[in-house]
Amino acid sequence: MTLPQPRRLPVQARARATFEAILEASARVLVERGYDAASTNRVAEVAGVSIGTLYQYFPNKEALFVALIERHFDEQVELLQRMVGSLIDAPLAEAVRAYVGALFEAHANDKAFHDAILQQVTHLGLPAITRVHMVSRQIVQVYLEAHRERLRITDTALAAFVLVSAVEGIVHTLMFAPERPELDALSDEVSLMVLRYLVGGDDAG
Amino acid sequence: MTLPQPRRLPVQARARATFEAILEASARVLVERGYDAASTNRVAEVAGVSIGTLYQYFPNKEALFVALIERHFDEQVELLQRMVGSLIDAPLAEAVRAYVGALFEAHANDKAFHDAILQQVTHLGLPAITRVHMVSRQIVQVYLEAHRERLRITDTALAAFVLVSAVEGIVHTLMFAPERPELDALSDEVSLMVLRYLVGGDDAG
Amino acid sequence: MTLPQPRRLPVQARARATFEAILEASARVLVERGYDAASTNRVAEVAGVSIGTLYQYFPNKEALFVALIERHFDEQVELLQRMVGSLIDAPLAEAVRAYVGALFEAHANDKAFHDAILQQVTHLGLPAITRVHMVSRQIVQVYLEAHRERLRITDTALAAFVLVSAVEGIVHTLMFAPERPELDALSDEVSLMVLRYLVGGDDAG
Amino acid sequence: MTLPQPRRLPVQARARATFEAILEASARVLVERGYDAASTNRVAEVAGVSIGTLYQYFPNKEALFVALIERHFDEQVELLQRMVGSLIDAPLAEAVRAYVGALFEAHANDKAFHDAILQQVTHLGLPAITRVHMVSRQIVQVYLEAHRERLRITDTALAAFVLVSAVEGIVHTLMFAPERPELDALSDEVSLMVLRYLVGGDDAG
DNA sequence: AATGAATGAGGGTTCATTCAT
DNA sequence: TATGAATGAACCCTCATTCAT
Numbered sequence: 001m002t003l004p005q006p007r008r009l010p011v012q013a014r015a016r017a018t019f020e021a022i023l024e025a026s027a028r029v030l031v032e033r034g035y036d037a038a039s040t041n042r043v044a045e046v047a048g049v050s051i052g053t054l055y056q057y058f059p060n061k062e063a064l065f066v067a068l069i070e071r072h073f074d075e076q077v078e079l080l081q082r083m084v085g086s087l088i089d090a091p092l093a094e095a096v097r098a099y100v101g102a103l104f105e106a107h108a109n110d111k112a113f114h115d116a117i118l119q120q121v122t123h124l125g126l127p128a129i130t131r132v133h134m135v136s137r138q139i140v141q142v143y144l145e146a147h148r149e150r151l152r153i154t155d156t157a158l159a160a161f162v163l164v165s166a167v168e169g170i171v172h173t174l175m176f177a178p179e180r181p182e183l184d185a186l187s188d189e190v191s192l193m194v195l196r197y198l199v200g201g202d203d204a205g
Numbered sequence: 206m207t208l209p210q211p212r213r214l215p216v217q218a219r220a221r222a223t224f225e226a227i228l229e230a231s232a233r234v235l236v237e238r239g240y241d242a243a244s245t246n247r248v249a250e251v252a253g254v255s256i257g258t259l260y261q262y263f264p265n266k267e268a269l270f271v272a273l274i275e276r277h278f279d280e281q282v283e284l285l286q287r288m289v290g291s292l293i294d295a296p297l298a299e300a301v302r303a304y305v306g307a308l309f310e311a312h313a314n315d316k317a318f319h320d321a322i323l324q325q326v327t328h329l330g331l332p333a334i335t336r337v338h339m340v341s342r343q344i345v346q347v348y349l350e351a352h353r354e355r356l357r358i359t360d361t362a363l364a365a366f367v368l369v370s371a372v373e374g375i376v377h378t379l380m381f382a383p384e385r386p387e388l389d390a391l392s393d394e395v396s397l398m399v400l401r402y403l404v405g406g407d408d409a410g
Numbered sequence: 411m412t413l414p415q416p417r418r419l420p421v422q423a424r425a426r427a428t429f430e431a432i433l434e435a436s437a438r439v440l441v442e443r444g445y446d447a448a449s450t451n452r453v454a455e456v457a458g459v460s461i462g463t464l465y466q467y468f469p470n471k472e473a474l475f476v477a478l479i480e481r482h483f484d485e486q487v488e489l490l491q492r493m494v495g496s497l498i499d500a501p502l503a504e505a506v507r508a509y510v511g512a513l514f515e516a517h518a519n520d521k522a523f524h525d526a527i528l529q530q531v532t533h534l535g536l537p538a539i540t541r542v543h544m545v546s547r548q549i550v551q552v553y554l555e556a557h558r559e560r561l562r563i564t565d566t567a568l569a570a571f572v573l574v575s576a577v578e579g580i581v582h583t584l585m586f587a588p589e590r591p592e593l594d595a596l597s598d599e600v601s602l603m604v605l606r607y608l609v610g611g612d613d614a615g
Numbered sequence: 616m617t618l619p620q621p622r623r624l625p626v627q628a629r630a631r632a633t634f635e636a637i638l639e640a641s642a643r644v645l646v647e648r649g650y651d652a653a654s655t656n657r658v659a660e661v662a663g664v665s666i667g668t669l670y671q672y673f674p675n676k677e678a679l680f681v682a683l684i685e686r687h688f689d690e691q692v693e694l695l696q697r698m699v700g701s702l703i704d705a706p707l708a709e710a711v712r713a714y715v716g717a718l719f720e721a722h723a724n725d726k727a728f729h730d731a732i733l734q735q736v737t738h739l740g741l742p743a744i745t746r747v748h749m750v751s752r753q754i755v756q757v758y759l760e761a762h763r764e765r766l767r768i769t770d771t772a773l774a775a776f777v778l779v780s781a782v783e784g785i786v787h788t789l790m791f792a793p794e795r796p797e798l799d800a801l802s803d804e805v806s807l808m809v810l811r812y813l814v815g816g817d818d819a820g
Numbered sequence: 821a822a823t824g825a826a827t828g829a830g831g832g833t834t835c836a837t838t839c840a841t
Numbered sequence: 842t843a844t845g846a847a848t849g850a851a852c853c854c855t856c857a858t859t860c861a862t
Contacts, residue, residue: 015846034328036241040832050848055833119331123239123324126381133378155394161386162375162394169374170367173338176331181366189360189367196405197398220821244856255823257860266857425842444738446651449835460844462839471836529738533649536734536791543788565804571796572785572804579784580777583748586741591776599770599777603812610811630825655853665827670854827859838848
């Protein structure tokens with residue numbers, strides 16, 4: 001009955017699959033070789049696709065990896081946004097711990113991939129990274145606003161900037177540190193710092 | 206009788222000058238083109254030196270830029286170490302403000318150069334960056350130890366890690382943020398966070 | 411009973427339109443990009459047709475442009491042939507002027523297109539160009555034969571060769587000359603040369 | 616005694632030889648393959664030189680062939696200029712015959728090379744070709760001026776334009792004509808046309 | 821200590837062409 | 842008739858590096 005549609009769908013499905021295969025291969029090759037040595041020919045080979053096909057989807061090497069990075073951080077943003085709902089009504093200490101823990105975890109997964117991005121293609125990823133930053137700050141700020149009367153801060157936007165930057169800085173440092181502190185202790189200490197900053201120290205554990 | 210030395214000195218002086226010229230050129234080219242496009246031939250050209258000469262001083266491209274980055278961060282370390290003497294006896298609030306301010310300033314100078322390093326050759330700079338981190342932590346830890354009884358922290362090493370990472374994270378974010386907070390306010394807020402973390406918030410302004 | 415034809419005709423009409431669209435697009439792309447950069451993919455795009463369709467009408471890129479050029483020169487030949495009737499009985503001076511003028515005009519139109527052909531795909535156009543030459547010579551020779559007794563030439567074929575080549579050479583030079591003589595004066599001078607050559611100069615103006 | 620100079624000369628001599636080898640190879644490959652198929656890699660191979668070396672002398676493929684063509688036509692110009700001295704005082708008929716003959720000959724030599732240039736890279740050669748044209752016209756005009764009182768032309772610049780374009784047009788046509796007239800007869804006829812044009816026909820043979 | 825001509829692997833990219841739909 | 846995803850040979854060109862001078 002409704003035959004015509006399927007007839008065209010396979011074509012699009014194939015294209016979609018090809019596109020995905022190329023992106024996946026890009027990630028693999030980026031991790032295994034680094035950006036410079038990650039040749040488009042190698043990516044195409046790993047993707048099981050001809051080099052010409054790759055260039056039908058991406059105008060050049062940079063665009064390929066930009067797409068990869070953008071998608072990666074878009075996923076991060078989605079994750080963050082899904083987290084916000086469950087945290088908004090949680091007690092302060094719990095929320096802080098959850099947030100800090102989530103960031104630690106997020107970076108622990110795909111460490112190799114993250115490394116590659118942050119070490120070698122920061123410039124390609126900047127817009128996406130910036131996006132994540134801004135979303136994070138918005139989320140944190142919304143939380144701060146909601147709990148304002150219980151906090152000893154005045155400018156929630158500024159506080160959000162400080163908090164997100166500080167915590168991400170710690171996570172970032174952690175990734176590249178040769179000798180790293182014990183994770184749980186660190187996580188606790190970071191949470192402590194955040195809490196003291198927000199409530200003035202006495203109420204914090 | 207003391208002829209040999211002069212005879213040799215000009216030679217070494219010339220060599221030294223050549224070496225410097227190459228390093229300087231590297232920095233210029235790195236900023237103007239980025240790492241990938243910064244060819245050794247171009248560096249030699251800018252340095253006013255033949256490509257052969259460049260390779261007499263550096264075994265390969267990477268070594269050239271590693272040397273550049275190492276020197277840069279070594280200077281940073283020296284700066285930090287010179288700072289420590291004048292801070293060790295300063296009151297807490299003052300010391301914190303001085304430290305935070307110094308970091309903000311350091312990164313503000315040579316922003317383009319810093320950008321290039323952090324965006325494109327993080328992997329080459331990692332050892333040097335790590336060194337700066339460790340020295341920073343040591344300095345901070347020494348300070349914390351010296352003021353231990355007045356602070357509400359237990360593990361000074363851990364606290365040093367948290368503080369340095371956090372503050373540097375903020376500075377780092379600042380460098381790439383499209384819309385950045387007003388600098389003085391931010392500096393104050395960061396100092397506030399540090400102080401509250403260290404003394405428990407009530408005593409901090 | 412005459413259903414089949416209509417049923418088929420639209421189809422052929424569409425095919426014809428497609429064919430035309432491709433040829434037109436070829437000309438456009440040839441002018442805008444030059445032969446080498448004129449990719450078949452681009453031609454198809456400009457024609458509003460898929461690349462597969464293009465290859466249903468032309469076996470390869472060369473054939474496409476050969477067809478374009480052939481058609482162009484075929485039109486030129488037709489034009490020449492239509493001219494001959496009205497000139498055969500005209501007085502010498504008038505015929506010469508008409509002929510020279512016609513050539514000047516023909517090349518003035520579609521100058522960009524002509525340029526492209528003559529500068530970049532002479533090799534593809536050679537057969538067609540040669541055809542135009544030969545037809546031109548036949549036409550001229552017929553005229554010379556008809557007026558033989560009034561002319562001071564012996565070998566009309568040779569004279570036709572000389573005349574056609576010379577006049578076309580002038581027009582050709584004109585197309586690429588950076589600083590070109592005033593057209594009317596040139597046209598007169600060329601006519602003068604032709605007339606003197608044919609009748610000996612004294613009778614010519 | 617004067618040793619230093621030779622020590623450096625070999626270096627330059629080598630470079631010079633390399634340059635020449637590449638240009639020669641370009642000509643060979645152009646004739647054997649045509650412009651499009653004349654890959655820079657092939658040229659380097661024929662020159663017995665690495666591809667990198669080729670690109671040390673020429674920024675790109677086009678520049679390579681432009682250099683080749685420019686040099687070729689520069690030689691033509693020199694040839695023409697050397698011819699002018701011996702012709703300025705010669706009798707009209709003789710001068711015309713010498714000039715026409717010289718052009719016929721010039722194009723007969725290196726026909727294959729000329730073909731390649733005129734059929735495939737006219738656009739690269741245009742500036743050079745134009746230069747030859749202009750020099751030719753100047754030479755002819757100088758001659759016409761010198762013999763002005765004996766000639767029945769008014770505007771020598773215009774006449775020079777007409778003559779040079781016409782004769783070169785004929786030679787050009789000749790090169791690509793499938794069935795060409797007997798050369799001596801043609802040469803005579805062309806000379807006849809020129810003479811009749813210049814002196815009015817009666818005095819010409 | 822310095823030169824710079826020469827190398828050549830390897831890169832990114834294009835584009836004419838095919839063929840399953 | 843028409844589509845357009847896929848192909849892959851082949852191209853131009855760069856650049857880190859060497860080495861004879």
